[in-house]
Amino acid sequence: MAKGHILVLPFPAQGHVTPFMKLSHRLVDHGFEVTFVNTEADHSRVLGALQPAGGATALGGIHLASIPDGLADDDDRRNLGKLLDACSWHVPGHLERLVTEMEAAGRPKVNWLVGDMVMSPCFEVAKKLGIRVASFWTASAACLAIMRNASKLIEEGLINVEGWAERDETFQLAPGMPAIQTSRMPWLDGTGTPVGPPAMLELILRFAKLKSLAEVVVCNSFDEAEVGAFKLYPEFLPIGPLVADRELKKPVGHFLPEDERCVKWLDARPDRSVVYVAFGSMAIFDPRQFEELAEGLELAGRPFLWVVRPDFAAGLSESWFAEFRQRVAGTGMIVSWCPQQQVTGAAARKKSACIGNGRRRCA
Template structure:
C-alpha cells in the first residue's frame, strides 16, 4: 500500500518549526511521507545550517523540504511578529495553493493530509478546498490554547474587552491545577508593539474558529504536566514531549548552525555543575541587561554554557565582551547556537536559565533540569507560572525597579535553584512522568497511535 503523503505547515518561527520537524520524523518512522513547508527565508536558513554542520541539505528518510514566500520583502524584520503575521495571513494562502498544484504536477503522490500549526489556520481552508483532510497541531502549552479558546467567556466575565485587552488587573485561574495568570500577561497582548496587538488578537480569534476544520488536534505536552488543561479540553490530545530520536542524530530544522564543541566541553565538567543559559530564537537584550547577566554568571563561580545568538544584543561593546571572555576563559563557554536537547540531557547540567519558551520548557522537564525563569514575551509568562507555581521545579528571576535583572539577583537565584533539594526532586519526578507518558502504553504514546491510525486511513 502506498504511503500517505502528509503536508506539514509550521508558523515561520524557530519555536514552531522544531516541534513540527520532530513530529515529522516520528511520522516518517511510522511509514508516512512528509513534505515540510517552510517560508523561503526559513528554508534557506535550515538548509544553510544543515550544510554548515556537515549534514546533507536534506533531512533524509521520507521528509522533503519545500518553501513558499511569506509576503515580506527580503530585508524586513521577521522577528516583528505583528508584521510577520499580517504578511503571511494575506500572502501565503495563494502560494500554498500553487505549491499543492505543483506537487501533483511533478508526479508526487497526492497530498492526503495537512498537519498544520494552529497559528496557520488559513492553511486549513486551503487544504479543505483541495479535498485534503486536516489535523491541527498546537506547539505550546495546552493551557495556552485553553486561554485562547476561553476568550468568549473571558469577555463575558469582564476580564477582557472585545479587543482582547484587560478590563481588570488581577490574577486568575481557568480551572483547578492550571497555572494562575495575571490579566496583563495574556499571550496575545505580549507578542509585540501594543499598536499591532489587534492583528494578533484577530489571528487568535479567527484560528479558534478555523480549528473546527480539523478532524483531530494534537499538542506537544503530556497529561501529567497539565491534568487541569487536559481535563478542560479533552479534545486536544497531548502527544509530547516530542523529540526526533534518542540519539540526537536527526536534524530538527535549526535556523543557525549548532556548535558541536558544547558537548565535549560539558563532558569535561563535573556532574550537576553547569549553569546552562539560553533565551531561544527571539529574545533581545539591551547592553546593560546583557552585562548584568554576564557578571551575574561570573559571580556564581560556576561553569556556565551560554547561547548568545549573533543578533541577541545589538550595540554591545566589543571591548567589554572581549574582556569578559578573558575573565571567564576556561570556566564559561559562549556559543551562538547548540543542540539544546543534547545539552539538557547531559549529566553535567545543574540548572537552566531560560526564557521559558514551550520547547525549552518541555525539553528541560523531560530531562529533569531545574529552571531559573526569565520570560521574554507571548506565552512564556504562562510557562513560568507552570514552573514556579504549579510544578514548582524552578524559581523566577525578579527585575528591579528599572526592569533590570541585576547581577546580584542572577547569582542569588542560581544558587537558590541549584541548592534546593526539593526543586531537584520534583524536577526528577516530572522527568519520570514525562518518560512514562511517551513510553509504551503511556497517555502520549496512545494518543500518538491514534494520530498515526487516522493519518494512515
C-alpha cells in the same frame, strides 16, 4: 505501500519549526511521505545549518519545500505583528500554488495538512483542495485552553479587546488547571504588553472557530502533565513530549549550526552546577542589557553556558565582548547555537518514546 502524503506547515519561528520537524521524523518512521514547508527565509537558514551534516539528505526522507512569506527582503521578520499579518494574507495563496505545482510534477496527492494553529488561515486552502487538516499546537494544552477562551475573558471583563488586562487578578479556567494572573496571559510579554498587536489577538479569537476546518487538534504534551486541561478539552490529542529519535541525532530544523563542543564541556561539569542561558531565535538585547546580563553571570561565579546568536545584541562593542570572554574563559562557555535537547537533558526512556531525566548538569 505508502500510508499517504502529509504536508507539514509550521509558523516561521524556531520554536515552531523544531517540534514540527520532530513530528515529521516520527511520521516518516511510520511510513508516511512528508513534505516540510518553510517560508523561503527560514528554508534558507535550515539548509545553511544542515550543511555540516551533509545538507537536506541528513533529514532522512523528509522533503523540504519553501514558499514566500509576503515580506520584503529588508523587512524585520522579528516583528511578530508584521510576520503574523504576512502569514495570514499571503501564505495561503502561495501554499495553494505549491500543492498544485507538486501534484502537476508527479508528486503523490497530498492527503493531510498538519498545520500550525497559528497558520490557520491556510486551513481553508486545504479544505478547498480536498486535503484533510490536523491542527498542531506546539505549546501546552493549558495555554491553548486559555487562548480558546479569549472571547469569554473579554465578555467577563478580565481583558479588553486589545488583549490588555482590565483587572489585575488571578483566575483559574477549570479545576486542575494552574491559576494565572491576567497580567501574564500567553499573548503578553514580560511587561504585560500584548505582543504582535493587533494581529496576534485577532488570530487567537479565531482559534475557537477552527472546529469546522481541522478534524483533530494535537498538542505537544501528555495526559499526566495537564490533567485539568485535557479534561476541559477532551478533544485535544496529546502526542508529546516529542523527540525526533532516542539518540538525539536527527536534525530538527535549527536555523543556525549547532556547536556540539558545549555538550562535552557540559559533561565535564558536576551535576546541577551550570547556569544555562538562552533567549531563543527572536529576542534582541540592547548593548546595556547585554552587558548587565554578562556582568551578572560573571559576578555569580557559577559555571554557565550562554547561547549568543550573531544578531543578539546589535551595536555591542566587539572589544568589550572579547575582553569579557577572556575574563570568563575558565568559568563560562559562550556559543552561537547549541543542541538544546542534549543540553537540557532530553533522552528517551529505555523502550519508551517518553522523555526522561538525562543530563543533570543544569541547575
